Amino acid sequence: MANETSEIVLSMQDLREVTRYAAESAQEVLEIFERAHPADSRPRDAIDAAWTFARGGARGKALRDAGWAAHKAARHADTAAAGDAARAAMSAAAAAYLHPLADAHQVKHILGAAAHAARAVELIAGDDRDVGAEHIEQVRRRVTSAVIDVLERYPAAPPGGGRVGELLRALDEALRGRF
Template identity: 40%
Template sequence: MILPAVRDPRLVSIRRGGTLTETDHRLLAVWAATCAEHVLPLFEESNNGDTRPRDAIEAARTWARGQAKMMETRAIGGHAMGAARPLRGAARFAAYAAGQAACVAHVPEHDLGAAAYAIKAVQAAAPRGKEKEAGRAERDWQRRQIPDSLRDLVLEDQARRNDICWSVFND
């Protein structure tokens, strides 16, 4: 589970009673798509004919540009997660990362789902004994991609939700 029992109002859109602006919501979607795309090859190398995760990443970006509806984007994310279900290991986690990225359009807090699943994908693909090192490297890469205006918010949210995100955001 990656969503908290109690929502942080800073990650709830203004129109739903929180303080997250539409601009920042869209930036979170782009960041989540970037995290998912970084590990997409881990899915595609063994599932090259299945475009659902790639489609979800593109849907997240299309929504972020204001060119797609939230419900359509969320549905495409669900299809990517459907691609993940029968799989194991890195490919499964990479597909889930893509699905989570598209679902940011619906619930901004899915951003950490995309990031956490991407880290799990890298850990699963790493040589035995190098999983933690690979995960930290991926986490650090992701953090360098966070838009400056959202950096503090995302880092605080990672600390707050680390325990429900498989502790992948630890040092």
């Protein structure tokens, strides 16, 4: 395993695969945000920008700006579930900016959208952790070997991060060695 100062080789296709997986995860919970804030398109715009990149589009200012806008939408969300749904959208856009450094925090770029999505569905279900665990299992089943290949280049997910961090680590542990 590489140390924190080691550089990891990432291709543009690797970044597109990771971003596609993140966009799928965020898309699954977008309606949670949109039900709470029907006039706010920022999370949808971030997911759309992530999909555009995943399908071959540019990784530039528009993608980065859409991610930051979704982050602002999360901060102003009326409910915790809507906030996590918007953070999933922000994480989808941020996935395109996975850094090629062997730093455990980079795992958040790969799996953060899925972890925030799991937390959003947990909260909608009355903070039912079984619902979050079931969601993690669903996103584990749809991961591709390309995403696993990228994930395994990085150290395991870092400690901390509250419940979202727990969900992130649960998914990380479930995915390593799967393929």
